[in-house]
Every structure is written in C-alpha cells, then in structure tokens.
Amino acid sequence: MALKQNVEQALEPTIGVGGLPRAAFEAGLAGATSALRRLREDLETGRLALLQLPGSESDLAEIEAAAAGLKQGASDIVLLGTGGSSLGGQTLAQLADWNVPGLGRLAEGPRLHFMDNLDPITFARLLERLPLPDTRFVAISKSGGTGETLMQAMAVLSALDRAGLRGRAGELLLGLSEPRKPNGRNALRDLLEPEGVRFLEHHTGVGGRYSALTNVGLLPAAILGLDIRAIRSGAAEALAPIRAGASVNDTPAAVGAALAIAAALEQRGIHVMMAYADRLERLTRWWVQLWAESLGKDGRGSQPVAAIGPVDQHSQLQLYLAGPNDKVFTVVTTGVAGEGPAIDPELARRAGEPGFAGRHIGDLVAAQGRATADTLARNRRPVRRIEVDSLDARTMGELMMHFMLETILTGYGIGVDPFDQPAVEEGKILAKQYLAESRA
Numbered sequence: 390m391a392l393k394q395n396v397e398q399a400l401e402p403t404i405g406v407g408g409l410p411r412a413a414f415e416a417g418l419a420g421a422t423s424a425l426r427r428l429r430e431d432l433e434t435g436r437l438a439l440l441q442l443p444g445s446e447s448d449l450a451e452i453e454a455a456a457a458g459l460k461q462g463a464s465d466i467v468l469l470g471t472g473g474s475s476l477g478g479q480t481l482a483q484l485a486d487w488n489v490p491g492l493g494r495l496a497e498g499p500r501l502h503f504m505d506n507l508d509p510i511t512f513a514r515l516l517e518r519l520p521l522p523d524t525r526f527v528a529i530s531k532s533g534g535t536g537e538t539l540m541q542a543m544a545v546l547s548a549l550d551r552a553g554l555r556g557r558a559g560e561l562l563l564g565l566s567e568p569r570k571p572n573g574r575n576a577l578r579d580l581l582e583p584e585g586v587r588f589l590e591h592h593t594g595v596g597g598r599y600s601a602l603t604n605v606g607l608l609p610a611a612i613l614g615l616d617i618r619a620i621r622s623g624a625a626e627a628l629a630p631i632r633a634g635a636s637v638n639d640t641p642a643a644v645g646a647a648l649a650i651a652a653a654l655e656q657r658g659i660h661v662m663m664a665y666a667d668r669l670e671r672l673t674r675w676w677v678q679l680w681a682e683s684l685g686k687d688g689r690g691s692q693p694v695a696a697i698g699p700v701d702q703h704s705q706l707q708l709y710l711a712g713p714n715d716k717v718f719t720v721v722t723t724g725v726a727g728e729g730p731a732i733d734p735e736l737a738r739r740a741g742e743p744g745f746a747g748r749h750i751g752d753l754v755a756a757q758g759r760a761t762a763d764t765l766a767r768n769r770r771p772v773r774r775i776e777v778d779s780l781d782a783r784t785m786g787e788l789m790m791h792f793m794l795e796t797i798l799t800g801y802g803i804g805v806d807p808f809d810q811p812a813v814e815e816g817k818i819l820a821k822q823y824l825a826e827s828r829a
C-alpha cells in the first residue's frame with residue numbers, strides 16, 4: 390500500500406479544543422465498523438460491482454483496442470460527457486500532463502478535449518476550429534439521456550454534415566453508454582446508432598461518479614498511453630484491507646470515514662481537500678462530485694471544497710486558518726522532495742534566500758505541504774494528512790479507490806444511500822420545460 394494516512398492532527402487530544410473530540414472520533418469508529426461490515430458483505434456477495442473491478446482485467450484489452458482505434462490518424466479527440474462521465478477520465482488524463490498549467494499546449498499525440506461543461510460559445514468555436522476530418526468524438530453517458538451530452542452529439546453530427554463528413558460518422562464517433570432499457574430506449578444510442586456509430590457498454594452496476602476505473606475513465610487514460618493495468622492494481626491496494634478482513638483501524642478508507650462521521654456529529658459541515666500537486670487538481674474536482682452527490686441527501690452531507698497547493702495558500706489559506714472553525718481539512722502530498730530544478734547557490738544568495746541554495750523546487754513544495762498541515766493544526770483546525778511517495782498510475786488508482794471506499798463507508802455510516810442522486814432530477818425536468826416554453 391502506497392498511501393499513508395495520519396488523522397492525529399484532526400483530534401482534540403493532539404491539537405486542543407477545536408479538534409474533533411476523542412469521543413466523537415470513537416463514535417465515528419463505531420459507525421465505520423458497521424459500515425465496513427456492510428461493505429465487506431457487498432464484496433463477498435458481489436452485489437457492488439465497483440468492488441469487483443480492481444481484481445479484474447477481462448475488459449482491458451477491449452479498452453486498449455478502442456483507444457488505439459481512436460488514435461489512428463487523429464489530431465484531436467473530443468470527449469463529450471458530463472459529471473461522472475468526464476471527471477474520472479480528466480483525473481487520470483492529468484497524470485499524462487493533460488490540463489497541467491503550462492504543459493497542455495506542449496503535449497504530444499492527439500490533443501484531448503473534455504467538453505464536460507455546456508457552453509454555447511465554447512462549443513461553437515471548438516467545432517469551427519477543429520480539423521474535423523482528423524477529429525474523433527467519444528460521446529459518454531451512462532443513462533444515454535443527459536441533455537448536455539445529447540445536444541453536443543447532435544451539434545457534432547450537424548457539423549460533420551456541413552463539412553460533408555456525415556458518411557464517416559461511424560468512423561469518427563464512438564459511443565459509450567448502458568445497453569437499452571427494457572423499454573428499448575436509450576436516447577444516445579437512438580441518436581448515434583443509425584449513423585453507424587459503435588458503442589462500448591457502460592457497466593450497468595457502476596454509477597457514473599464511481600466509473601473512473603471502468604472504460605469511462607480508462608479509455609481516455611489508455612489514449613494517453615497510461616498503464617491502465619497499474620491503475621487497476623493500485624485500486625486493488627486500497628481494497629486489500631477490506632478483502633483481508635482487517636479492522637477499522639487498519640483500513641485507511643474506514644479511518645477516513647470515521648473522521649467524516651465524527652465531523653458530522655460535531656456539525657463540521659465543510660470538508661476541504663488541498664492537494665499539493667498540479668496533477669491532483671482534477672482529482673480534487675472529481676472528489677467534489679463524488680462527495681457532494683453521494684452524501685448530500687436527506688438533510689445530511691457536508692460541503693466539499695477543492696484546493697491545490699501551494700497556489701491556494703495565496704488565496705484561501707487565510708480563511709482556513711483564521712475564519713470560522715467549521716471545517717475538516719485533508720492535505721494530500723506526494724513525495725516531491727528532491728524533484729524539479731535545483732537552485733543555483735549564487736542566484737539564491739543574490740535574491741537574499743540562502744536557504745534556497747542547492748535545493749530543488751520539490752524541496753520547497755514538500756516543506757510547504759508539511760507547513761500548511763502543521764499550521765492548520767497549530768491553529769486548532771482538524772487536519773488529516775494523506776501522502777503517496779510518488780504520483781503514478783498505480784498510486785492514482787489507489788488514491789481514487791481510497792476516496793470511493795471512504796465515501797461509500799461514510800454514506801453507510803451517516804445513513805444515506807451513497808449511490809443515488811434523486812434531487813438533481815427536478816432541475817433537469819424544469820430546464821426542459823423552460824426550453825419548451827421559451828420557443829413560444
């Protein structure tokens with residue numbers, strides 16, 4: 390197991406009043422114990438398909454073949470899909486420098502475009518500027534019925550039509566969705582299959598925000614040449630203690646859930662994840678959806694906030710240290726000490742920073758991650774630390790599985806169903822109604 394977790398600085402006995410009381414954490418551990426028992430049953434009975442993924446490789450060859458097919462002759466690959474149909478792929482893609490500040494434009498191979506937000510100006514300009522004959526589109530939607538994705542897919546077909554490329558739709562597009570419902574409906578399939586577009590199957594037992602380790606997340610990862618087997622085996626590391634029947638205290642995801650349950654008991658309604666790596670920025674956004682949609686129901690749940698370091702030290706940290714003490718923090722660091730450019734001693738002296746002499750940029754970032762966690766604790770703000778020695782496909786798989794397990798266990802512990810999202814449907818129905826009315 391690469392992931393190291395320490396929750397001591399979240400607790401009152403360590404940081405004083407302001408930390409989570411020991412009794413609340415004990416209650417959290419008790420809640421996590423029953424939750425863990427239920428999750429282990431999920432694993433043993435096979436009723437939670439997500440838990441079967443880490444040990445399986447049977448679908449990986451199909452994903453690799455689809456990735457190779459898409460890359461063939463492609464300058465650009467556009468991924469349509471929103472929420473869980475995009476964020477897992479983005480998180481993994483960032484490992485390969487996608488959307489890393491300063492590096493995105495220097496990437497080699499096909500350019501990837503995740504069009505997860507629907508913005509008319511952006512989408513129109515994208516379709517105008519893309520070299521359509523050399524562009525591939527992947528339309529991803531578990532349900533097949535998400536309005537944003539459907540509209541984008543329709544716009545793509547019309548753009549291909551205008552460019553005289555509609556006859557090549559079967560070659561230029563790929564779909565990824567669940568099989569048709571028993572009533573025969575799946576809007577995305579209804580739209581694209583008559584154009585000859587082939588579909589990969591979305592796993593029916595894995596919800597969108599838990600789908601990063603299925604073809605939904607692994608297809609973009611494979612396009613970028615990431616080792617998708619290593620991602621799965623990293624995920625298996627996070628699951629291993631659960632599989633082995635380990636106690637709560639020896640199961641990092643359960644300890645994390647115990648902390649979240651304790652925070653709920655203590656009315657700490659905000660969870661901040663601050664990750665010290667450009668390549669974890671999308672992970673924080675993926676986690677926001679995972680946490681918010683899984684736990685925010687029946688008047689329960691907590692507000693997830695994404696931050697990255699060190700940059701957000703210069704925007705959010707003042708509030709975190711001296712604002713209301715209503716949050717729990719997770720500081721995620723990677724072993725970057727000794728990484729990156731080394732600083733010329735002469736230049737360090739000239740700038741009046743002799744402490745920088747001969748040190749690497751990674752030395753400063755490592756020190757900053759540690760200093761932020763310790764400063765939070767000194768200011769009696771509950772903070773847990775998560776560290777991986779290095780960030781690669783394997784550790785990313787482990788981190789993602791850790792947070793999925795922790796979220797499920799927290800849901801079980803606070804008594805909500807972590808797999809549905811009934812409340813968001815209301816707004817979708819209303820938006821379609823307003824769209825119809827605005828024509829009149």
Ligand SMILES: O=P(O)(O)OC[C@H]1O[C@](O)(CO)[C@@H](O)[C@@H]1O
Pocket residue numbers: 471472473474529530531532533534535538597598682810813
């Ligand atoms: O993959 P789909 O079915 O298009 O859904 C996209 C997203 O929309 C939601 O259903 C919420 O509206 C998310 O749960 C999901 O990840």
